[in-house]
Amino acid sequence: MAKHDPDLSLLFHALADPTRRAILARLATGPAPVSELAAPTGLRLPTVMRHLSVLEGAGLIVSAKDGRVRSCAIVPEALVPVRTWLDEQRAIWESRLDRLDDYVTKLAKERAK
Amino acid sequence: MAKHDPDLSLLFHALADPTRRAILARLATGPAPVSELAAPTGLRLPTVMRHLSVLEGAGLIVSAKDGRVRSCAIVPEALVPVRTWLDEQRAIWESRLDRLDDYVTKLAKERAK
DNA sequence: GATATAGTTAGCCTTATGGCTAAGCATGAT
DNA sequence: ATCATGCTTAGCCATAAGGCTAACTATATC
Numbered sequence: 001m002a003k004h005d006p007d008l009s010l011l012f013h014a015l016a017d018p019t020r021r022a023i024l025a026r027l028a029t030g031p032a033p034v035s036e037l038a039a040p041t042g043l044r045l046p047t048v049m050r051h052l053s054v055l056e057g058a059g060l061i062v063s064a065k066d067g068r069v070r071s072c073a074i075v076p077e078a079l080v081p082v083r084t085w086l087d088e089q090r091a092i093w094e095s096r097l098d099r100l101d102d103y104v105t106k107l108a109k110e111r112a113k
Numbered sequence: 114m115a116k117h118d119p120d121l122s123l124l125f126h127a128l129a130d131p132t133r134r135a136i137l138a139r140l141a142t143g144p145a146p147v148s149e150l151a152a153p154t155g156l157r158l159p160t161v162m163r164h165l166s167v168l169e170g171a172g173l174i175v176s177a178k179d180g181r182v183r184s185c186a187i188v189p190e191a192l193v194p195v196r197t198w199l200d201e202q203r204a205i206w207e208s209r210l211d212r213l214d215d216y217v218t219k220l221a222k223e224r225a226k
Numbered sequence: 227g228a229t230a231t232a233g234t235t236a237g238c239c240t241t242a243t244g245g246c247t248a249a250g251c252a253t254g255a256t
Numbered sequence: 257a258t259c260a261t262g263c264t265t266a267g268c269c270a271t272a273a274g275g276c277t278a279a280c281t282a283t284a285t286c
Contacts, residue, residue, distance in 0.1 A: 005131065005134070008128075008131075008134065009129050009130065009131055012125050012126075012128040012129035013125075013126070013129040015121075015125040016122050016125035016126040016129055017122065017273090017274085018118060018121075018122055019274090021118070021121065024202070025202075025205075028202065028205040028206055029205075033232080033233095034232075034233065035231095035232065035233085043274095043275075043276095044275080044276065044277085045232085045233070045234085046233095046234080046235080046236095046275090046276080046277085047274070047275055047276075049233075049234070049235095050273090050274075050275090051274085054273095065233085067232090067282090067283060067284075068231070068232045068233065068281095068282060068283045068284070069231095069232065069233085069283095070232080070233065070234095074206055076203075076206040076207065079199060079202065079203065079206075082199060083199055083203075086192060086195060086196055086199065089137070089138075089141065089192065090189075090192065090196075092138075092141040092142075093141055093187055093189040093192075094189060130243090130244085132244090146262085146263095147262075147263065148261090148262065148263080156244090156245075156246095157245075157246065157247085158262080158263070158264085159245090159246080159247085159263095159264080159265080159266095160244070160245055160246075162263075162264070162265095163243090163244075163245090164244085167243095178263085180252090180253060180254075180262090181251095181252060181253045181254070181261070181262050181263065182253095182261095182262065182263080183262085183263065183264095
């Protein structure tokens with residue numbers, strides 16, 4: 001049941017920050033060097049670098065240095081584990097929906113007493 | 114571009130913790146009182162309570178107190194924004210895959226000059 | 227070779243996170 | 257009324273997260 005799943009924790013944590021999601025969104029339109037990614041954030045370079053490290057650590061992006069420029073690119077398949085987890089959860093949660101209705105109804109009745 | 118999306122940040126952050134994912138998995142099999150959720154974690158009650166607060170704050174669970182027992186239940190539709198975001202990203206990322214080829218080719222040509 | 231450019235590293239600061247204990251409060255059982 | 261149970265609150269502690277500045281390295285460019 002995926003007790004230890006550092007991958008998922010890293011992925012979700014990486015996605016939990018708006019700046020990092022913005023960077024991903026920008027990268028979705030194509031690879032970009034670090035300073036181009038930093039510009040729209042209003043943040044300093046070292047700060048952006050750390051966001052990029054988090055993204056790279058989670059496997060969401062890759063980067064390569066060409067001369068003095070580091071170009072970053074998205075890793076599309078990185079989201080697969082997230083999607084898989086979501087699908088699993090949805091399967092379980094939905095299969096329980098009918099019984100949940102019963103439960104909520106029961107609760108409401110208890111409350112109404 | 115989803116600049117301000119506190120919902121997503123809350124959701125992803127809530128999902129980033131293994132204990133919280135375990136609690137969700139447990140709740141997927143049906144509602145449960147706090148102490149039943151705490152037992153398998155090996156954590157103290159106050160600690161578990163805070164995990165539950167995070168989950169409830171993200172809208173992933175609801176809870177109601179019946180007597181001295183607080184019963185927690187999953188909110189299946191809470192994952193919809195996550196799923197939507199994932200779908201959007203996948204759409205963009207994948208639609209870019211063909212153009213990525215072009216980009217790489219262009220880069221190679223630039224380099225060759 | 228000097229200078230600007232693009233990252234990088236180191237270190238500091240503040241707040242948030244995740245764990246705990248100890249004490250409190252409300253409710254169910256005796 | 258007393259006591260046990262189940263949760264709650266308050267507060268402490270250590271570490272991680274997210275921001276910064278300042279100083280350094282490495283590559284273009286003139």
